[in-house]
Amino acid sequence: MPVKYLDAKTITSKRQLSPSPPNRSRTGYGSKIPSSWELKVGTRWHRVYVMIWSNSGSAYIVKGGEKLLLGSYDPNDP
Numbered sequence: 001m002p003v004k005y006l007d008a009k010t011i012t013s014k015r016q017l018s019p020s021p022p023n024r025s026r027t028g029y030g031s032k033i034p035s036s037w038e039l040k041v042g043t044r045w046h047r048v049y050v051m052i053w054s055n056s057g058s059a060y061i062v063k064g065g066e067k068l069l070l071g072s073y074d075p076n077d078p
Contacts, residue, residue: 006041006061006068013040014075021047029053037075048075 020036029052037048039061046061048070059070 004066004068005071006039006063006073008071008073010041011039011073012042014038015040015045016075033057035059039075 015038017036017038021034023033024030025033031051031053033050033052035048035050038045039048040046041061041063044063046063048059048061050057050059060067061070062068
């Protein structure tokens with residue numbers, strides 16, 4: 001299965017929700033940890049999730065049933 005990345009040019013808006021949604025994992029690790037960020041791609045808002053195993057994590061959104069990794073895109077950047 002190939003890794004797919006989100007094209008940052010398709011992001012039309014971003015927002016940070018407060019408070020952050022609760023983490024369902026007791027350990028803090030998992031493959032779908034919700035973040036407080038949402039990205040608007042086209043006309044829909046998509047929650048940013050993080051896969052965290054060991055000491056690193058990868059942020060992604062789910063669009064059309066596919067995981068699209070954010071790569072070097074950082075919602076904190078202006």
